[in-house]
Amino acid sequence: MSAPARTGRLPSAAAATAYQRQWFADLHRDHVPGAPLALVNADAPQEVFRAMGIPYVVNQWWASIVAAKRRTQDHLARLRERGYPDHTEQYSSTALGSAFDPDPASAPWGGLPMPSIVLAETTGDASRKIFDVWGEQPGVTFYPLESAAADTVPERWWELMPHHWEDAVGSDRLDLMVGELEGLIRFLEQTTGRRFSEQRFAEVLALTNEQEEWNRRTRDLVAAARPCPVAVTDSIPAVMIPQWHRGTTWARDAAHRLHDEVAGRVSAGAAVCDGERARLMWVGRGLWFDLEFYQRFQERYGAVFVWSMYLAIAADGYVRYGDDPLRTLAARFAAFSDQLYTPPWSAEWYVKEARTHGVQGVVHLVSDDARGSWATSRALRAAGIPVLELHADNVDARRSDPDHLDRTVGSWIEAEVLPRADD
Ligand code: SF4
Numbered sequence: 001m002s003a004p005a006r007t008g009r010l011p012s013a014a015a016a017t018a019y020q021r022q023w024f025a026d027l028h029r030d031h032v033p034g035a036p037l038a039l040v041n042a043d044a045p046q047e048v049f050r051a052m053g054i055p056y057v058v059n060q061w062w063a064s065i066v067a068a069k070r071r072t073q074d075h076l077a078r079l080r081e082r083g084y085p086d087h088t089e090q091y092s093s094t095a096l097g098s099a100f101d102p103d104p105a106s107a108p109w110g111g112l113p114m115p116s117i118v119l120a121e122t123t124g125d126a127s128r129k130i131f132d133v134w135g136e137q138p139g140v141t142f143y144p145l146e147s148a149a150a151d152t153v154p155e156r157w158w159e160l161m162p163h164h165w166e167d168a169v170g171s172d173r174l175d176l177m178v179g180e181l182e183g184l185i186r187f188l189e190q191t192t193g194r195r196f197s198e199q200r201f202a203e204v205l206a207l208t209n210e211q212e213e214w215n216r217r218t219r220d221l222v223a224a225a226r227p228c229p230v231a232v233t234d235s236i237p238a239v240m241i242p243q244w245h246r247g248t249t250w251a252r253d254a255a256h257r258l259h260d261e262v263a264g265r266v267s268a269g270a271a272v273c274d275g276e277r278a279r280l281m282w283v284g285r286g287l288w289f290d291l292e293f294y295q296r297f298q299e300r301y302g303a304v305f306v307w308s309m310y311l312a313i314a315a316d317g318y319v320r321y322g323d324d325p326l327r328t329l330a331a332r333f334a335a336f337s338d339q340l341y342t343p344p345w346s347a348e349w350y351v352k353e354a355r356t357h358g359v360q361g362v363v364h365l366v367s368d369d370a371r372g373s374w375a376t377s378r379a380l381r382a383a384g385i386p387v388l389e390l391h392a393d394n395v396d397a398r399r400s401d402p403d404h405l406d407r408t409v410g411s412w413i414e415a416e417v418l419p420r421a422d423d
Pocket of ligand 1: 064068
């Protein structure tokens, strides 16, 4: 058999990155200080803003840009100067550092324009406080969403969510979030003068479901493909940039295009790594300050990261069908962080994904604020999968000397992964 063709950069990843840059440049050109602009957390119901035509920037996406441009330390220094902690939830607090920038135009991509509203779910000890500080800035309103929990946990939530979300999430949590979303819509109508249209909102939800269905097909292709046809450093922007634009035809079509490119590579037998020896899973947020990290183990050991949560959660975590649009949207977000971070929801899901992708090892990035990480590592190990926990922050490189990271991951691959893979 001839060697598989080595792949170059995925065109849909390059196209998504170019689109986002242009979108941001247009935002700068068109945004008038004080006009409606939202900063929203990644796990918050952005679809309301989409339907009302209010532009929004995703808090963690902005942090990833700042980290990729190696500017996180400037942002953290501005928090420190004001007496705020710089050592916890840096991924969520980076954008707040932008609010204190005396020279925003010199920041990446011309800087973050000042939002008029910030929206976040109040998970974790620090995040509520980060957003309270946002709410103290002139002209900024913080709209908090409760972080509710349920005492019963569904098994195999990923099978229930598309149609049986009322059972999976629980009616009390949905009632609470529907009430909060109604309040958000009222607040936005009163403060921006824009109208919320049920029909427009239903269109946004339908486009989002289509987009995530494409992601689901793509995820299934990648899970089954040998060798791995797409690098995580390509699939992450190709999935996540459209994710921040979900509810648009551009985003739906970008997900479709990603699928078709991956399908084409699978049928051509294309590989991201000529001599793939082992398949790895990356559990945790992207290591934005060192995206070459993933590539290095592929080059040194033929160990390919075939999985990141970004494509997988797009595939399993977003699709929701139903007749009541606002309740359907609440069902997307009322238990969103449970899917990724709360055991047993999260732990069972990671084990399922590890098995379907046939990985021989998991590198688990554990940040200080990640909730339930221990349960994820324990569940994966109980399923017989080697796990290396890397204790580091995904945007703050201060505790992550690259040599140390490389040595730690490299010796684990040699000791625990390659012997299994070569069996
Ligand atoms: S995904 Fe990474 S590389 Fe792409 S635009 Fe975002 S931060 Fe930059």
